[in-house]
Each structure stands twice: as C-alpha cells, then as structure tokens.
Amino acid sequence: xxxxxxxxxxxxxxxxxxxxxxxxxxxxxxxxxxxxxxxxxxxxxxxxxxxxxxxxxxxxxxxxxxxxxxxxxxxxxxxxxxxxxxxxxxxxxxxxxxxxxxxxxxxxxxxxxxxxxxxxxxxxxxxxxxxxxxxxxxxxxxxxxxxxxxxxxxxxxxxxxxxxxxxxxxxxxxxxxxxxxxxxxxxxxxxxxxxxxxxxxxxxxxxxxxxxxxxxxx
Amino acid sequence: xxxxxxxxxxxxxxxxxxxxxxxxxxxxxxxxxxxxxxxxxxxxxxxxxxxxxxxxxxxxxxxxxxxxxxxxxxxxxxxxxxxxxxxxxxxxxxxxxxxxxxxxxxxxxxxxxxxxxxxxxxxxxxxxxxxxxxxxxxxxxxxxxxxxxxxxxxxxxxxxxxxxxxxxxxxxxxxxxxxxxxxxxxxxxxxxxxxxxxxxxxxxxxxxxxxxxxxxxxxxxxxxxxxxxxxxxxxxxxxxxxxxxxxxxxxxxxxxxxxxxxxxxxxxxxxxxxxxxxxxxxxxxxxxxxxxxxxxxxxxxxxxxxxxxxxxxxxxxxxxxxxxxxxxxxxxxxxxxxxxxxxxxxxxxxxxxxxxxxxxxxxxxxxxxxxxxxxxxxxxxxxxxxxxxxxxxxxxxxxxxxxxxxxxxxxxxxxxxxxxxxxxxxxxxxxxxxxxxxxxxxxxxxxxxxxxxxxxxxxxxxxxxxxxxxxxxxxxxxxxxxxxxxxx
Numbered sequence: 001x002x003x004x005x006x007x008x009x010x011x012x013x014x015x016x017x018x019x020x021x022x023x024x025x026x027x028x029x030x031x032x033x034x035x036x037x038x039x040x041x042x043x044x045x046x047x048x049x050x051x052x053x054x055x056x057x058x059x060x061x062x063x064x065x066x067x068x069x070x071x072x073x074x075x076x077x078x079x080x081x082x083x084x085x086x087x088x089x090x091x092x093x094x095x096x097x098x099x100x101x102x103x104x105x106x107x108x109x110x111x112x113x114x115x116x117x118x119x120x121x122x123x124x125x126x127x128x129x130x131x132x133x134x135x136x137x138x139x140x141x142x143x144x145x146x147x148x149x150x151x152x153x154x155x156x157x158x159x160x161x162x163x164x165x166x167x168x169x170x171x172x173x174x175x176x177x178x179x180x181x182x183x184x185x186x187x188x189x190x191x192x193x194x195x196x197x198x199x200x201x202x203x204x205x206x207x208x209x210x211x212x213x214x215x216x217x218x
Numbered sequence: 219x220x221x222x223x224x225x226x227x228x229x230x231x232x233x234x235x236x237x238x239x240x241x242x243x244x245x246x247x248x249x250x251x252x253x254x255x256x257x258x259x260x261x262x263x264x265x266x267x268x269x270x271x272x273x274x275x276x277x278x279x280x281x282x283x284x285x286x287x288x289x290x291x292x293x294x295x296x297x298x299x300x301x302x303x304x305x306x307x308x309x310x311x312x313x314x315x316x317x318x319x320x321x322x323x324x325x326x327x328x329x330x331x332x333x334x335x336x337x338x339x340x341x342x343x344x345x346x347x348x349x350x351x352x353x354x355x356x357x358x359x360x361x362x363x364x365x366x367x368x369x370x371x372x373x374x375x376x377x378x379x380x381x382x383x384x385x386x387x388x389x390x391x392x393x394x395x396x397x398x399x400x401x402x403x404x405x406x407x408x409x410x411x412x413x414x415x416x417x418x419x420x421x422x423x424x425x426x427x428x429x430x431x432x433x434x435x436x437x438x439x440x441x442x443x444x445x446x447x448x449x450x451x452x453x454x455x456x457x458x459x460x461x462x463x464x465x466x467x468x469x470x471x472x473x474x475x476x477x478x479x480x481x482x483x484x485x486x487x488x489x490x491x492x493x494x495x496x497x498x499x500x501x502x503x504x505x506x507x508x509x510x511x512x513x514x515x516x517x518x519x520x521x522x523x524x525x526x527x528x529x530x531x532x533x534x535x536x537x538x539x540x541x542x543x544x545x546x547x548x549x550x551x552x553x554x555x556x557x558x559x560x561x562x563x564x565x566x567x568x569x570x571x572x573x574x575x576x577x578x579x580x581x582x583x584x585x586x587x588x589x590x591x592x593x594x595x596x597x598x599x600x601x602x603x604x605x606x607x608x609x610x611x612x613x614x615x616x617x618x619x620x621x622x623x624x625x626x627x628x629x630x631x632x633x634x635x636x637x638x639x640x641x642x643x644x645x646x647x648x649x650x651x652x653x654x655x656x657x658x659x660x661x662x663x664x665x666x667x668x669x670x671x672x673x674x675x676x677x678x679x680x681x682x683x684x685x686x687x688x689x690x691x692x693x694x695x696x697x698x699x700x701x702x703x704x705x706x
Binding site: 059062063064105107108110111114132156157158160161186187188189191205 | 256320322334361363366367368370371391392395426430432433434455457458459462500502503504505578
C-alpha cells in the first residue's frame, strides 16, 4: 500500500468510526503530507459515505449512523478540505448543491436533519440553515450560494403556508428559475407541492434523496 | 352520573428511586440548562414568575416546580356534552381516546386507498368515535385538509363540536386559535361559567423537543386564564430529539412537561393540567417515531403514570396506535400491547386509538378493531372477583360430578363476567364458514358503514351552529388579514 492510499484509508476509517475530530485531524495530516484535497474527498470521504449508504440500504447501519458519518464527513470537508481546494482555485465535484432549512415559525427540524444526512451520504453538498429560518434568509442564501436545490420542511399546518411564501419571494426576486425547490414534512403532500409550484416532494428521507438526484440528473 | 373508569393496575417499572432520579434529573436540566422560549408572552410570564431569563433562555428554580405541581389539582372532571359521557380523571382510572392530532392521511374504508382527508372524512371518523362503546373521549383519525391551512383547526373543531357528545381533547396552537377554541366551547356551553362548571373541552399543548416552548404554547396561557383543562405532552424522540435511552428521553419529556405546567400555574394558580411527560422513541434504523414499539408503550404510559402519581397529577398516555400501515397482524399486535400496557399502568387519558403508520394515517376501520382490543384491555385490568357468590361452592356441590352448569341460573346470572366482543369473531368454525368466512377487515368495514348509517348524535341547536360558523368565517378573515399584514 502506498503512503497515499494509507492516508485515504485513515480518512475513510475516521468517518466509518463516526469520529469527527479524527476526520478533521487526518484530513489536516493528508494536506500536510502533500496529498491533493480533491483526491482526499473522492478516495477517502466519499468512499466512506458510499460504504455507509450501502450498509444503510442493507439494514446493517441505521439512520443514526448515516447522520453521524455525514456529520464527520462534513467537518473534514468544511473545516479542512474545502478551504484548501478554494485556495487552489479548484472545485469539488458534488452530486449537487443543496440548501435546506425548516421554515419560519417552525422549530421541528429532526426530519429535515435526517434528510440532510441522507443527501450528504448520497454525495450532495448540503448547507443546513437550521430551524425557524426567515423567508429573507432563504432568499438571500439562494442568491449568495446559488444552490441546485432548495429544500424546505414544515411540521405544523400553521407553518406549512410559509413554504408557499418562500417560493413567492423567490419569484419576486427573479430567483425561482435558478433553483429547484423541494418540500417535505408530515402535513406536506404531492398535491400541496404542485399547488405551490414546488419541483418535488419527498415523502421520507430516502424518497427525498432519490428525487433530489433526479432533479440534478444524477 | 359520571362514568367512573376502570381502575388501572399501577404497573411499576421504575423503583421509587428511579422515579426520584427522573424528577431530579429534570430539575437539574431545568435549573442549569433551562429551556428556550420562542415567545415574548411566555418569556414575560416566566420572568415575572421568578425564573432566570436571559435572551430566550429560561432557567427554572426548583421551588417553582414544586409550587406548580402542588397547586395543580389532582383530579379533573372532564365532561361530555351529554353528561352520561363525563369522565373523572383521578387515581389510576383509565379512559381511551379516539385518535389524536390530525393525521395527514386517511385509510379510506371504502376504497382501501390512502389519501388526504377532507372535512367529510373528519365528520365520518368523528361519528365513528362517538359511537364506539370503548372510546371515552374524542380526538381525530383524520384532519380537514380541503380548506386553507390557516383555518384547518377551526374546521376540525367545528366538526368535533357538532358530531360528538363525548369529551373533546384537541390542539389549537398559539393564542389566536386557543381563543377561538374557547369561544366555540363557550358558545356550545352557553357561557364561560357554564364551560368552567362542566368543561367538555380540554386543550392539548405539545412543547417542542428538545427543551423548547414556542408561540404554539401561548395556548397554555389562554386556557389557564380561562381555567379550562390543559393536557401537556411533548414528543421527545430517543436518539433524535432526546438521548438515545428511554430514561434520557423521559428526563427530557418530564422537563418539558413541567415547564408547561409551571407556565399554566404562573398564569393561574390551580389551573387544571394533565401530565404527559412522555419519554418516546425514534426507530434508530428508519428515524420514524415508533408508536408500536414496546419502549414507546412503557415510556408513554408506565413511566408517565408513575411520574404523574409522584406529582399527584392526572396523566396522559398512548394506546391503540400502531406502526403497521394496514389493519392486520402487525398493527393488531401493536395495539393490543400498548392498549394493555396503558391500562395496566393506570394512565388516565389514553389517546391515539386508530392511528396507523406511526401517526401518519388515521383509520376508522382500524379504530373499530381497536375498540374491541380496548374492551379486552379494560376487561383484563378489571381483574377477577372472588367472593362466595363468585366462588360458587354451593352451585358446584349442587351440580356435582358429571353434571353441567349450562342450564343453572347462576350461570345466566353471571354471563356479564365475560366480555363479548363487538367485532372479533368467536363463532364456531362452521358458523363462520356458513356466514361467508369473512376476514376481520371486512367485518370492520361493515361495522363502520353500519355506524355511519345508524349513529346520530344529538345535533347542536341552530343558533349555536350559526355561532360556530361565524367563528370560522371571522377566523378566515382575521387569519388572512394577519398574514397580509405580515407580508405587507
């Protein structure tokens, strides 16, 4: 095994161990030893996430493992690898870029967090805006980050209309055509998604991941 | 003529030390970490009440918890529109409730299709709940989704007020909807005094996990002010919004419920509250809230009932709910388990009967099946009577060896000792075959149709119905204006 392969393996293992601190540490070591950060992502981070995804499909690992591996991977990417790649003026190839959040007035975000984990494991770059996200924040972040997909969740029938408000605000700002919009949450249905002009609705996390892949043509 | 519920069995899975440990852990969390309140109104109440408030974080000292739980009444008379449906929440008496909060889907008993429920569906499900003999209070197994989201709750309340004479337990998130819920209740009761004397509505308020109260919980303030009962029950999910253990989830559930109770008692000392300090479970594999799991059954009922007894408060639990997607083997086993555990635990209000698919689907067909299951659970909890008459030694001596007891008067006199199921088939095999060899689901569907044809609860007077319609009309106008203002 070459030294490079050893590095990839250590990155992969840290994620498979769900160890975010370790993932950051070995990613730094990789950079210090001169390995290309893009390669670390593709042959270390992504390989680990693929393994986790496969093991989730076969029932060997659970959603909690998927979420923990996703978090570890995200830390290695965001804290170490991405800044390095940007320094070099290069780009990381993701399945797609997703901006996701729970709408204003709603703080029930566990479903959205599960979807984020699923998308991360599926190779997406995910920016999670958290809960109780104001309409203006969604609009501003879409403008600044230029994601492929905007995902919005709502659990309450009192907050679900906000999904519509966000879509309307995107229209007003001339941003609606620049981003695909996905909606989810217990009271959301396909009909609601169509009514408010969303591009897709995910009935659960796996469905959301499949629909997201379809939207970006992956 | 209060319906005094069967006394549950006070099943103990926690030792006294265990109960105290969960209490102490919640005190620790409330004092050190505190809760976040996403509501100015709620923050104000806590601040004035003596809690340590900084920004939206509220840290609650022990004395506030002790005072609140001591002030809250230990018994609540929860009335029906018809007094024969009144239930008394005290001690370990058990009562089962039809449905829960609105389900986004309904299993159509006519077409076997899962679809979005309409107002007509909710009317039908409410009629079924009102008719089922073992359902003691009413929530819902549908939701009204053929109206704008803003007025969904108003239409749902309208259905409940019109189509059941049993006690109504329902949500109305936020202060506006809570006031409307009260306004409708007052219209039906004929005045606030009348409603207070015979509260036939109770609010369900659900703090958000972990450790948050939002504008939704402003409904607690409204109901406390009106002195109408409030059931507080958060839904912490182990491994998701709570630690991945049942005890840890119970600490979170207890802390959130206590925070809600303190809010109510600070607004109105002695406000009637019902304790639902649930420690619930997330399936770690799929991430769904696992209504049918054994841990859910004991977290929602046994631990809750034990904690409620510790605080001397009426309690709120779950039963008759399933993760199975269809009526059948899985959902049947799940509902029997949690309905029986709830009864054995002696938790007062046992809700969610008829839920399928982890609360995503309501089903009248399932609800009539659950009603029979609940009958069995109640029967088991009743136990065995042992006295001279029931030991029947005289009868045994009279009939003697080799005789039979079929024709003895004693047998006829005690035929009530045996619960006869409304739905489940106990015919001989031959009879079952000759009557069409029907599957349970078929019988359940027929029973739903029969109820819908025959069951007619006493309608509300014309004037009251008009008042309710007016609330909806005004609500629609006000909610849409409010939204416009927010946008403008």
